[in-house]
Amino acid sequence: MPLLTTLAGDALNAYGFSRGAESAGAFELISTTILGSSATSVAFTSIPSTYKHLQIRASARTDRALGVDSFTLRLNSDSANNYYSHLLFGNGSAVTATSLGANNIIYAGRTTDSSNTANAFAQNLVDILDYALTTKNKTIRSLFGADTVGGYPWQGIHSGVWNSTAAITRIDVLPGVGPNFVTGSRFSLYGIKG
């Protein structure tokens, strides 16, 4: 019996960081939003289906007043309870593993908020795999960090699933509580070829 078997429908992609000059590559910018004023959400719309995977890179802060907020996603405007999330994170003293579902959003990371040190924003890097494939439910994985002196420090990894085989054409990024992302928050969407 081979140690490694391939199931039908599996995808295995490998990407390398180039050592040379810039060229036509596999990682392309689709859209960037930098907030000039507070906003209740940020939307990536009319997402082209020509890539293999998507990545969101965000630097975000909300106006909640707790010390931390959540960074969440809604796909194709589906607000039904079709999302499940799994969280593994550390808060500086303990590691927590938990799951959330069924929900009407995916919990993809954390943000800082108005109780945190001024000028402190949280990083969220979210990968959405096979987003245009109509034979798979959609999965995400994320790496995030919200270092918040005066609040709750958090960093960790999340995973999530949207129980739909529809190709993703729209992503709404929402604060968990908010109600708003604040000025300066930045959200960039990239397409990864495969």
Next chain:
Amino acid sequence: MPAGVSAITPLANLTLGSAQATITFSSISQAYRDLILVVSPIATTTGNAGRLRLNGDTGSNYSWVQMYGDGTTAASSQSTSSTELIGLQSETTQTATVIHITDYSATTKHKSVLSRSNNTNAISTVVNQRWANTAAVTSISIYMTASTTYAAGSTFALYGVSA
């Protein structure tokens, strides 16, 4: 940015031909949105760790929170006042770390540094850090604790991400 053009641009690439104590990326272009630092170092002695500083800042202006597992234990720790950034696993065999610095050129934000790292002693870590300074990042210095050195064959690569 036009379609068909990569949003990740190599900025600098170094493979050590001999042992070196400090590696510095300087005069970093401000033309990008994020930086990605890919480091695969080899330490000349075991038991020490890699560190970073931004813009040569040696003050207590860094804070960090980390989560790590060593095959038997998962734990988290933090520091709210540090003189350096952490998170570069180092061993006498090759290790791997990818570090993201988002909005490195934004002068309205403290700088966020997010990394994943592992070494051959079966330690895997995730670290989130903040440099409490709104200055644009123009240099990154990488060094080892206890004044030890990186060995020949260590690789350090810096990339700019457009947005």
